[in-house]
């Protein structure tokens with residue numbers, strides 16, 4: 001079934017010039033880039049988008065990281081896009097990914113558990129929230145897509 005997911009290339013990805021590599025991988029693996037834009041996140045937006053992590057001990061440092069430079073936000077489309085994009089990204093901890101998933105994007109572009117270079121929606125429910133969070137014009141589209 002055709003599916004959309006929200007992907008973000010985080011500040012370390014953009015600053016490290018990994019964007020072209022990551023986009024080439026995305027297209028190679030059969031995703032189409034349905035929407036994309038570069039955004040400079042601020043503290044309030046990070047707090048809202050990552051609300052579920054707001055009580056974690058790493059959150060204030062995470063805000064600094066996510067606001068340290070622009071991010072590239074994309075809507076990717078493909079059969080099974082949500083699970084396939086997460087598989088392509090690799091595990092959250094990029095330093096472990098280098099050992100266990102050496103071909104994953106996080107292994108190649110990320111550094112550690114925080115600076116892991118990319119984000120992807122973790123479920124259809126998350127995708128339904130995250131896509132219109134950044135692309136309001138897709139609200140109706142996303143609601144109509146499931147159930």
Ligand code: CMP
Pocket residue numbers: 050053058062092113114115116118119120
């Ligand atoms: P992501 O899974 O996209 O969303 C939550 C982010 O918080 C995660 O990527 C990491 O960038 C960061 N994160 C998760 N766990 C930790 C941790 N233990 N320490 C620091 N950052 C973390």
